[in-house]
Structures are given as C-alpha cells and as structure tokens.
Amino acid sequence: MSINWDDLKVALAIVRHGTLSAAARALGTTQPTVSRRLDALERSLQAKLFDREAGGLRPTALVLALVGGLEQMDAGAFSIQRQVAARDTGLSGEILVTSLDWLGDDVIAPMLARFGAAHPGVQIELINGTRVFNLARGEADLAFRFGSFEQENLIERRVGEVAYALYASTEYLQQHGTPDVGDGFEGHRLVYLDRAAGEVPHEAWLPALARHARIVLRSNGLRAHMAAVRDGVAMAVLPCLLADREPRLRRVALPHPAPVRWVRVGFHSDMRDTPRIRALVDHVVGEFELLGACLNPKQ
Template sequence: MPVIQKRMAQARPMTMDWDDLKVVLAIVRNGTLSAAARALGTTQSTVSRRLDALERRLSVKLFDREAGGLRLTALGQSLIEGLEQMDAGALSVQRQVAARDTGLSGEILVTSLDWLGDEVIAPMLARFGAMHPGLVIELVNDTKVFNLARREADLAFRFGSFTQENLIERRIGEVAYALYASEGYLERHGQPDVTNGFCGHLLVLLDRAAGAVPHEAWLPVLAHRARTALHANGLRAHLAAVRSGAAIGVLPCFLAEGDASLRRVVVSHPMPVRAVRVGLHSDMRDTPRIRALVDFVAREFAQLEQQLNPQS
C-alpha cells in the first residue's frame, strides 16, 4: 500500500457500535454485570463479552475489575455525560417515531400495579383492544417504577403522582374502599360496633413495613379495641383472609362487591377513596392511539364508580 494511502487509512475515525455503548451505560446505571444483563434482556456473559470487545477495540480501559464489582476508570467517568446525552437523543428520536400519527394502530405497552392492573385495568384494555384490531396492547403489572422517558412503557396507571421529568399525568378515576366481612364471620361475631371500638373483632391489615396507608388510616380510631389477626402486604391476601371468615378488612370495592360471599360493613366514618392516575411522556400526548386509550379508560372508570359507590 502506498505510504499516503496507509496514512489515510490510519487517520480514518474509529467507528463505535451504539449497542456496545448502551452496555456501558447499563453497567453504570445498574451497578453489576448481572443487573445490567437483566436490564438489557440478555445474559451476564454476553454483557461481559461485549464490554471486553469494546475495550479491546478502543484500546482503553473503561472499568476496573474489583472484588465488589466494576468501577469506572477516570476515562470511563469522563465519557458518561456524553453517553447520557447520546442516549437521551436516541430515546427522543424513538419517541417521536413512536408518536407519529398512525391512527388507531400500532403497539401500546402499559404498566400497572398488582390487583389494580389484573382486576381493573386488564379488562378495560382487553375491551379496547377488541374494538381496534390494528392495536397490539401489552400489560405488565409490576411494583417497579418504569421509566417512561426511556420508553420502558408508554402508559403507567398508578396511585399517587408521577415524579419523572417531562411526564404528563391525568387523574383517570378513583378506587373506593370499604370494610368487608364474610357471612360466616358476621354470624359468629356479629356486626362490628363503632361505639365500643370493634371490641371482640379481628382485622387483617397491611404489613407494618408499609407504614400509614390512606385507606387504613381511619381504623386505629374506629377499631381501636379490635385485634389484628394478620398483617399482609398484598390485597389478594387480604381478600382471601376476609373471604375465609377469619377477619374483617378494608378492601377495594372493585374487588369485593363482585364476591357474593362478602358483605359490606356499614360504619359512620366515610370510607376512603384513592385517585388513580395515568402517566405518559409529553412526546406521546397527541398520539391518536394513546389519547384514545386514555379517554376510553377514563370513561370505563366513570361507569364503574357509578356502580360501586361505597356510600350507597
């Protein structure tokens, strides 16, 4: 090769695969190779192999391998801000592409929580999907807070407000709670009496690690003489305990009213209501399929609330 061509070849800029750079970001964000692999949906060996290949190709060391895991080198640390900016730019492009006006067709990834997603949101999404065959709707119920800016989900239905930047939230409906007991429990223990603090009655409550929760905050006042039979961290466990006749408990009306074995225990204290909110990234707000789904779910909630008013 002539000298000038050799020098030109040597001067060519080095190309880098964005997928390999995403591996670096995943390791930084998740702390370990195994956690990065889970975030990327691949294996630890694949992440390790791609990192080694990238460092060999660049002839630099981005991480120091230590007994406790990986630690960024000074060079690696200096690159992170630029990689974060590249990632944010790529995600912005992805959101803009995803938000293009495709009518009521395309994919919608939805996330929600436990019983709310399974019992309330899932039937609504199924009805909406049946109406629009061009849509592919996927629901993932998880306690994990999905990053909507990174398109880990398009919509998130949750209790409480959203704190991520550039998100829009909308109050989509309400979940009403009331006190319930089984017929068998009431036959054995009688109706709870507020005037004596529910003396002689048994409760199922959320686990103590949950702290004060809005829908149970009134119980220590009204039922101060009741005994707690069980602390459990899931609403399905509460429902099962109440259904078995072992205790009374505060349950979502959405779950309890459809169970013929349960009876609402009427007390003078107004029962709590929790707001359900939907969050979405601002780039997706005008996407027809997203807007149509949010409006549909809001109408469905309004209908359910009329049917399940706990004060009726």
C-alpha cells in the same frame, strides 16, 4: 477509531447497575454478551474502563468522565424512539401498558381487552407488578397507578376513582356480630397491609376506630386480604370494585366516609398527540364513569 453505540450502552448500563449481570438484565441480554461487548469497547478505545473487583466492576476515572456524554446520547436515542412511536398512524400500532397487582389484573385488564376488541389495529401488552417503569426511557407507553408520577416530561391524568370500605363475610358477622366503634371493635379481628407499605390512605382512618381490634395478619397483597375475609377469619379494608362482586362479603357500616383513591395514568409528553394513546386513555376514563355505583358506595 470506530466505536459501536451498542458497546457504549453497555458501559453506561454497567456504571448504572454495578455488575455485569445487573447490566444484562437492564439491557434485556445475557451476562456473557455484556462481557464481550465491554471487552470489545475497551480494545477499541485501548483503555481500561472498569476495574474488576470481587463485588462487581468499579468505574475508572475515564469512564466516569464519559458518563455525561453517554447520558446525553442515551436520552437522545430514547427521544428519537418516542417521536417515531408517537407518529400519527391512526388507531393502529403497539401500546405497552403497566399497572399494579389487582388494579391491573381485575380493573385495567378488562378495559384494555375491550378496547383491543373494538380496535383490531392496536396491539396492547399489559405488564402488572411492583416495578416502576421509566416512561421517559420508553420502558412503557402508559402506566396506571395510584400515586403521582415524579419523572420529568410526563403527562399525568386522573382517570377514575376507587372507593374502599371495611368488609366482613356473612359467617364472620354471624359469629362475632357487627363491630361497635364505641368500644373500639373489641373482640374483632383485622387484616392490615404490611408495615413496609407505610401509611396508605385507604387504611389510615381505621386504626383510630378499631383501636381494640386484634390484627391477625399483615400482608402486602390484596389477594391475602380477600382470602382471609372470604374465609371468615377477619375483616379488612377492600376496594369496592372487587369486594362487591363477592356474594358472601358485606360492607360494615361505619360513621366515617368511605376512603377514595384516584387512579392516575401517566405517559410521556411526546405521546400526547398519538391517536391510539389518546383513544385508550379516553376509553379507560369512560369505563370508570360506568362504574359509578362502586365509586361512591353508600354504606
């Protein structure tokens, strides 16, 4: 009996994700392809691996008994891929980088572009979004984010700081005046992150100071915050790296130290000695150091 490893990967993906379509997305293929591979595997084994139900596929006892071995094979395959990718090829090869929203678009992307321009043998691909890539499974080589990395066998390094401050437009300040902590920002308007974000460090200090301010908008995107402040509608806490570039925006002086968040990079331990990875991380650290005026703003 000959079993195709690609068919086994399909079975594992269906166990993990529950449906043919979800498994296809995870594998980067189509639903019909996943269905054909599953049929081929069941014919090869002469056994049923999943019961077809209205809501998806329910694993049989047989496939559940195989999951442990399939997980080991999957981990071993990714380990081989990482070791091959980490081979000492000098400053050449591909680097897949992931980051978040504005951090990736406005801060990390120019840094990566300058590195790529200086090292033509390195091809960099940057993917920005809310998805958390699994570095252990080789979904990305490097990830830049604010929070800590929780996956096993990852190396985490602080590469720089991003300072925040409260900002308002010159038009807003002319119309509403400078907010007064003494009266809890009475008569002023604010934009906050949406409630799904929970308590985030760069905003957590403000509600106690602005207890009487009116919240006119909650949004999960920095672009919305920036647009509302630029338009003179309200004030918001913004990263100094971006807001200081806006000629119409002003920092609002407050008797409170400006919050700072660390930017972290994570990568698998198998990649620690890869020249292009080390060089890129060092490059980003150096670029953050050049942003010193924005990292420790003076109110």
